[in-house]
Amino acid sequence: MSEDSKRTVDAVHTACEILDVLQSRGQAGVTEIADEVGMAKGPVHRHLTTLADHEYIVNEGGEYRLSLHYLDMANQVKGMISKYDIIIEEVQNLAAEMGEIAQFATEEHGWVTYIYKADKESDVQTSSSPGKREYFHSTALGKAMLSRMSDDRVERILDKHGMPAKTEYTFTTPDELFENLETIRQQGYALDNEENIEGLRCIAMPVTGADSEVFGAVSISGPTSRMTDERIDEELKEALVRATNVMEINTKFA
Structure with a gap:
């Protein structure tokens, strides 16, 4: 024991x-x-x-x-999240501008924990909602955050919760995941290629705080038919860069 x-x-x-x-x-x-x-x-x-x-x-x-x-408890917890109002505003802007689902999540107890979701213009529905938890290895949000963590911390999270297959595309071994994390570090963003929900693709970027430690990630999700490589490279990536910059500047210097 x-x-x-x-x-x-x-x-x-x-x-x-x-x-x-x-x-x-x-x-x-x-x-x-x-x-x-x-x-x-x-x-x-x-x-x-x-x-x-x-x-x-x-x-x-x-x-x-x-x-x-x-x-009442939930509202109090929201107030403890650094720059919660800025997060909401930027996620809402992403959803309105891209016409897709935009989300922000952070880490708690080794889970991806959703903080805010905006999908006003999207015709796609997902089960995620504020407070809901998800695995790190199968989500773009999770992998974006893992890419800014030490290998030891990543291994502790994987040891605690495992790597179950959510779809046939999910990484289920640490070696596969660590190889993908290296790619994420090089390109600056993470992709979920139907790894969590079949038919849904997602791009996410990590957000760091004043101490340069990752405190969350922001993402855009949509059906594979719209989330093409070309659109990710030419449109979605730049939109996420703008959103993360606003969040980080307000966190570090406000």
Whole structure:
């Protein structure tokens, strides 16, 4: 058992699992939740009652859901993100200018964590949304950030979460990924060539903060029919350069 494991609290672990179930299901009863977390209904019911007493969940006739308290928490977290308003403005500008999905993400706990998404003009829908997490190795956003990290940090992320195949095009071995990261470092941007979602292509660039450490990445996504090599090279790449420059200048010198 690791030192970190020895310091964990079982009751808190169970509460977190219950909250994860409610987030994925939207609403669930005691029996469903107990089956999902692998516990008896009695202990699960006590956890649910405690969470409801603290107003983190709501009991609606025996069906439980997350409370609106998380909206306030989410807004507070947004305020902790450096230059959040600038990020929103630049992502919105990218989406409007390119007519595609534009997104910004950062790293948290070894996951690509989406911060903002704009798709006003796009006719394509993706499952990403603010707060949603995704693997590093299968996304352009993730690979763009990895390209600015040390090999040791990249390996720790891969060891923690693995490299599952999201599509037939996903890199599933460290050697493949590290070779791709070297290409990304040389060209200055990352590509997701249907590696995360079939039929969808994405270009992303890393964004660094005042300490020159990567604090996120910005991307443009669209169907393969529109995301051609020619368009990436002649149009999308330059648009991302402008957006990242604005974000970095405001972060470093504002």
